[in-house]
Amino acid sequence: MLGVLVALLTCLLMLHFLRQHWSQKSYPPGPLRLPIIGSFWRIGVKVHKDTNIKLAKKYGNIYVLWLGPMPYVVLSGYEAVKEGLFNHSDAFAARLLTPFLKTVTKGQGIIFSNGHTWKQQRKFGVTTMRKLGIGKKGMEHQIQEEAHQLVEIFARAKGQPFDPAMPIFNSISNVICAVVFGHRFPVEDKEFIKLMGDVYGLLTFLCSISQYLYELLPEIMKHLPGPHRKAIAGAEAVLSLAREEIEKHKEHHGAHEPQDFIDFYLSQMKKSENDPNSTYNEENLAHCIGDLFIAGTETSALTLQWALLLLANHPDIQEKVHNEIDDVLGSSQEFHYQDQKKLPYTKAVIHEIMRFQYILLPGGPRQSTKDVNMRGFFIPKGAIIIADLRSVLLDPTHWETPEEFNPNHFLDEDGNFVEREAFLPFGAGARVCLGEQLARVEIFIFFANLLRAFTFLLPEGVKELNTDPIVRFTLAPRPYKLCAVPRNSSS
Structure with missing residues (x-):
């Protein structure tokens, strides 16, 4: 009798598997979908920075991964990402809300809201960033102040090896404080230190094994101890501080007139x-x-950390x-964001840093709001859409040496800066990064101030800093130390 039941169960599973396989004939190709666990087995326990690109080489520039019954459609390479985010911008505008994100965000705010709430909040955000003078002299002055503070902190190391990560993280965070709260925090302020710890803890939790477990088993995980509890508490602490400031x-x-x-x-x-x-x-x-x-702290802070590592x-x-900064800006002249137009090589280096060491792994997953036919493939309503921006920035059909750090990607034969259509680090379409202009201004002003003040050298005995990133939601450099040698003492 037991043998009959086992045989019957095996037959039912096989029929289910075959029906499932047949039903997805029109879907994009992808790894074999197994019952219950789907096809995420193909990625393995540890995600690598090039996992998505390798899968695209095998299955094509549109492929599907299954997490149980849920299809994750990955768009890889410039042409597929461009078509998805521009031609199907509205259909792919919804944000995926996983069980963890629902717990933390409640579907509110800008990044993780949808529908009418998202449209109102985003429109307000775009308008207000413009009113606050992002990219204008008012906000630039505050960014310059933070950059000068960072130069002073670096100078205290007196040219000896030090880790620049936390000073950079704190300085970028204070720019956000100025935008949102209208004031900065002293770096030794206990409330500020706790805020930075909460933000950092939440970011390190994202895309970890602990998060995957929470997404798969939310009703169980919410009753168990673990890193998810610390991440949720950290998110609530950030919201608590926000409510106090409100x-x-x-x-x-x-x-008075609105200031922030x-x-x-x-x-x-x-x-x-x-x-x-x-x-x-x-x-x-x-x-x-x-x-x-x-969204605004880790992205710019990691970009600057990669910048110093790569230049060292x-x-x-x-x-x-x-040489270019000395020739154009001098040592004492006050400069502005618009001065980057006079610095084509410096501008090319900044763009190449953002291209070569793009700091987001999957980008923000979206969700299809309707059935879409794209390049002969069926993408059903409700499918998760992952536009792999990293694959765009490494697309060999658009970059001469995609695997090399090469500022010439953004220069013509005469040394003039050249915009590249495949440079999409801030995304595209309806969900393009709200803080793009702020990030561009921040990175240029911090970068130019630091390079005008210091020569960044490898510590004695170190031949090269490790460029293999720590892979989580972001691609962070491994902890490193370098020497910031004041240029007036080295010249």
Whole structure:
């Protein structure tokens, strides 16, 4: 009797497997989908930085991975990503909300909201960033102040080996504080130190094995101890600080013209009091603040960490940057973001850093809001869409030496800067990065100030810094030390 039951069960599983295989004939190709576990077995326990690119080489520039019954459609390479994010921008505009993200974000704010809430919050965010002067002299002055503070911190090392990661992280975070709160925190402030720890802890949890377990078994994991509890507590701590700042702003609201993101949001709430369709409320504001911190700190901070590492490894490129900055900016002249137009080589180096060591692994997953036929493949409504931006920045059909750190990718034969259509580190389409302009201004001003002040050298006995990243949601450099030698003492 037991043998009959086993045989029957085996037959049923085989029929289910065959029906499942037949039903996805029109779907993009991908690794074999097994019952229950899907096809994520192909990735393995540890994700590598080139996993998605290797899968694309085998299955094509549109392929599918299955997590149980859920299809993850990956767009790889410039042409596929461009078609998905531009031609199907509206269909692929929804944000995926996994069980963990639902717990942490409640579907509020800008990054993880959808539908009417997202449209209102994003429109407000874009308008307010413009009002705050992102890319204008007002905001540039605050970024310059933080850059000067960072130069002073680096100078305290007196040319001896030190780890630049935390000073950079703190300085970039204080730029976000200025945008959102209207003030900066002293780096020794206990509240600020805790905030940085909470943000960093949440970021390191994303894309970890612990997060995958939470996504697969949320009802079980929420009752168990583990890293997920610390990550959720960290996210709540960021929101708690945001709510405290909102209360402080409410006490003085209306006494002066809006000075920061919270001021503008409170004004918008007042204007929308009688609008039944308004999504402007304090909880959405708190989550918007959290979004700005999470998205705006790590991305720019990691880009600058990679910048110093790469220049220490490539002293010839660093010397060319030094020479151009000296010739154009001098040592005492105040400079602005617009001055990058006079610095084609420096601008090319910054772009090449963002291309060569792109810091996001999967990018923000999206979800299809309707059935889409793309390049002969069927992508069903509800499918998860992953636009692999890293594959775009390493696409061999658009970059001469994609695996090399080569600023000439952005220069013509006469040394003039050249824009490249496949340079999409900030994404594209409806969900293009809200903070793109802020990030561009930050990175240039910090980079130019640091390179004008220091020569970055390898510590004695070190031949080269490791460029193999730590892979999580972001691609972070492994902890390293370098020497920031003041240029006036080395010249």
